[in-house]
Amino acid sequence: MVEKNSKIWLSSPHMSDEGYEMQYIQEAFDANWIAPLGTNVNEFEKELAAKVGVKHAAALVSGTSAIHMALKAAGVREGDVVLCQSLTFSATANPIIYQNAIPVFIDSNYETWNMDPEALEEALEKYSNKVKAVIVVHLYGLSADMDRIVELCAKYKVALIEDAAESLGTTYKGKYTGTFGDYGIFSFNGNKIITTSGGGMLVSNNEERISKVRFWSTQARDQARHYQHSEIGYNYRMSNIVAGIGRGQLKVLEHRVAKKKYIYEFYKRELGVLDNVEMMPMNEWNDSNCWLSCIIVSGKVKPLDIMKKLETNNIEARPIWKPMHMQPIFEQYDYIGTGVSNKLFENGVCLPSDTKMADEDLYRVCNIIKELWTEEAHK
Template sequence: MSDEGYEQAYIKEAFDTNWIAPLGNNVNEFEKEFAAVTGAKDAAALSSGTAAMHMALKAAGAGPGDIVFCPTLTFAATVNPVIYQGAVPVFIDSDYETWNISPSALARAFQIYPQVKAVIIVHLYGLSAKLDEIMKQCRERGVAVIEDAAESLGTLYHGKWTGTFGDYGIFSFNGNKIITTSGGGMLVCSMDDPEQAREQAARVRFWATQAREQARHYQHKEIGYNYRMSNIVAGIGRGQLKVLKDRVEKKQYIYSYYKQALQDIEAVSFMPIPEGTSSNCWLTCIQVDEKRTDITPEQIMDALADDNVESRPLWKPMHLQPVFRDKAFITDCEEPLCITDKERWADDSVAGTLFRRGVCLPSDTKMTDGDLDRVCRLIKNLFQQGGCAHGQDR
């Protein structure tokens, strides 16, 4: 059966049984199937990854004035739900080994802010953070851990799925993700106690269905949300889940193709994949070393755009976003200024440096070898024309 055939079968079932929305068999089965595939103890299907993050923070008890640690190098959807809850985000710098939250910067943050309600870990572009070191710090302090695995579905860390190490994991099925339902998300619960995980997932489903009590009349004792996934969307998800393995393999192939084809350009390096990590390679991202070339990331993106090829910069760090400029930012630096002086440290932080040097290359699973070769030729031609000799330091 083709990829489309799986989805169509589940969607047809929803129409045939007249369960279009909001709930139905597809929703129930998608939750069970997703938990089984990832190894999570329970799952709740929601309307978006952002909704899943919001519900995870609520379930973790984050509320007005509470401190929540977040990586600075991420998309705003990781952080916005912290604000929804009235909590206070504190941004943590990255490390160069994973581009994710730095364990040493996290340790400094715990020293400065000992009272923390939750720590959000992001697995950026499909690459796992240093979960052993990070989880050890969080468990020693009894802090709730939320994994933002929106970009890392299918990524393994020492053989275990990202999104299932923390108390809560969130996934996204937005149109640009490795599998998509056009929209939608999933919250998984992976506490050590299976009963606690089931209870928390049930609470999330309750809140996400307008917190409607079990009564003949409409009764509400808590504020609820319209966050549940529809039966049609869940049917698409069930079909997409069946081809997840194929999608991951194609993403990994794309990463390997780019890395092999561009290996002679010494100014270009790729997002690293540390030993023990199997990345889903959601996006293939490169760094351009300004010490080795005069070619800039902007020139690469412009050259690709001139040939109608889309590329993007890396996520702009949250501590550099105008809306979050008053929030604390913790780096490995010992000087107190690194917490508050954004302008001074914007370029010197790891996240700021990665942002300045980074480019996300086209990584769609429908790309052919011809498409990949075209991108590589455009980049190689740019470096040749720019006077940066391959294999030579500048």
């Protein structure tokens, strides 16, 4: 029985009922192979790569470090331009600055909520040979329009990096997101569809580049009896314990995706009847993992009204990401678009999408939101 006012989280860690994670952790403890690296790391890389259908993977400490390594592997250097989706979390854009490169932010479209191919093409033409890479994001588990984006990156001969931190398990035309570009990254942060508490993965079909990333991310230590370094390195490799959690979580990925989809359909059924409420877009070519279920509101009830009402009832909800071109730290950089991402931010709400939610939790969320429309109707 769920307590009447128990906390409902946006998206919290959900360990397997079977205890898969503890089995792999115990194996690491029994072997005293805690860190660095080890069997769990090696196998997690292989299992994740096999799952999404890519040849090689490097397990790292975060999705952010994976983006950083992808940029470095793509040859991004000081002064290079990187075209980056504006509607995203700052972890997508920050590594561009780590490389002393120049971000240019690209707007989204309403059809996907992700990078607008028309704005991307405009930016590629504007910056021509200065562009070294493009970072596209699959926001909230929604796939970007990959055919057009892949085509444009090939035409202009720039590296394509997919930020699939939120979209593990999502497919575009039957193929997993994170596998269309030169590099793909996944995140296993505590709120993601599967978690290792913290961690990330870089995937690519380029074996030489993934090997190089493993080298850089273990402090770039040369093969020598003594400690020798010919390049700058990073302490970015995932630990054997964390990887064990990931191996266990990967076994229940399909269950988590199924529950996330159920949550989305529940909200669609219950909240879709309200005036001026629009669910995040689902396209026929996109089989989303529905990591977070999000809505756009356009009437008198505002996103902040919804979030405050839920908050007073011990329920967590959040705004849509604030676009990078609107952030104080990035306001000096160019932005290509028509303001779609601004409007999505201003009118969007991320609803609780925790895979441990029972139906009564979902009804509780929906009924509280519906109260706002009832109150507005009686004004």
